[in-house]
Amino acid sequence: MxxxxxxxxxxxxxxxxxxxxxxxxxxxxxxxxxxxxxxxxxxxxxxxxxxxxxxxxxxxxxxxxxxxxxxxxxxxxxxxxxxxxxxxxxxxxxxxxxxxxxxxxxxxxxxxxxxxxxxxxxxxxxxxxxxxxxxxxxxxxxxxxxRPSESDSKLDVLNLVCVIVGLVFFSLALLTFALCQWSPGVNNVARINLCVSLLLAHLLFLLTQQFLSLIRRHQVLCAVISGVLHFLFLSGFVWMFIEAVLLFICVKNLSQISSKRKGVLRSGFLCVIGYTVALVVVAVSAGVNPKGYGSEQCWIKMDKGFNWSFQGPVCVILAVSTFLIMTLY
Known part of the structure; x- marks a missing residue:
């Protein structure tokens, strides 16, 4: 006044x-x-x-x-x-x-x-x-x-079918690696955890997309789901990198890798690396930008460069894996 x-x-x-x-x-x-x-x-x-x-x-x-x-x-x-x-x-x-x-x-x-x-x-x-x-x-x-066009609806159906088929084959692969140990000297820890990470990630993704309209009403729940998806998908790439390293050592030494003989490659140590790296990246990302999680699709937001919290580590992993393949060649 x-x-x-x-x-x-x-x-x-x-x-x-x-x-x-x-x-x-x-x-x-x-x-x-x-x-x-x-x-x-x-x-x-x-x-x-x-x-x-x-x-x-x-x-x-x-x-x-x-x-x-x-x-x-x-x-x-x-x-x-x-x-x-x-x-x-x-x-x-x-x-x-x-x-x-x-x-x-x-x-x-x-x-x-x-x-x-x-x-x-x-x-x-x-x-x-x-x-x-x-x-x-x-x-x-x-x-x-x-408004989404009819083609988008068909794409959603195709996406649903592909994810369900993928879940079936992830389950079969997980059972194969867990139950079919054809050689005691082969370390299947990386492959098993890779399948577990991708299986859980795609299952959570499928459930989220099916109930997206309900989940989106609760912003905190949507943000938590996007953080868990970030962790699971990123851990899948980390386990892929660990498998590439194990394969590199196997071929380089021209012998099978045994977790019992190699203390540095024990299953527990590999699990700590496989999940801790992804957890640290998610924790740092959430600490730097806590509002970066919870987009309209319950995924990480693309604004302010926050998408690089996922794309950055993935690019590094792919680059190093490519270097290992070139070295093997």
């Missing part, structure tokens, strides 16, 4: 948890000749999007509409002349994952629907969007994305 006795040169930005507003309240007060005062109320409703749903935003094209911000309201109180001297800017933090291919709209509530009249997007990035409006009302940020 400002009045005749206020000597502010600039009204400070009004902030809530997920949004802020810049309004020229001083100039508005000057236009009120009688009182020379003005007051603004800025409110943020954390769950209002459950009532004023993005589906109330009518568009000419059939798209998927997602509420990207909390619903806010701005109104002038104790002000006789409510005409704005210049547009009001709102900075809205994204409460859901940003899709670079989506279309953002700054909207306001008009009786029974969301409309865009008088509002526009000034700038945006993966974290927040700045909206500019020439009037005050109840506002929100809505993103439109294209």
């Amino acid at each position: 400002v009045g005749p006795s206020v000597t502010l040169d600039k009204i400070p930005r009004l902030d809530t948890t997920n949004c802020s507003v810049d309004i020229d309240l001083i100039e508005i007060a000057k236009n009120n000749n009688e009182t020379r005062s003005a007051a603004v109320a800025f409110m943020s409703y954390n769950t209002m999007e459950n009532l004023l749903k993005p589906d109330f935003f009518n568009t000419s094209t059939d798209t998927i509409k997602t509420m990207m911000s909390t619903v806010i309201s701005v109104t002038l109180l104790k002000t006789t002349n409510t005409k704005l001297t210049k547009p009001v800017n709102f900075t809205l933090k994204h409460i859901r994952e940003f899709d670079p291919d989506g279309s953002l709209s700054c909207v306001y509530w008009n009786i029974s629907e969301w409309i865009v009249d008088g509002c526009s997007v000034l700038k945006t990035n993966s974290s927040y969007t700045v909206c500019s409006c020439v009037h005050l009302s109840t506002f929100a940020l809505i993103m439109q994305t294209s």
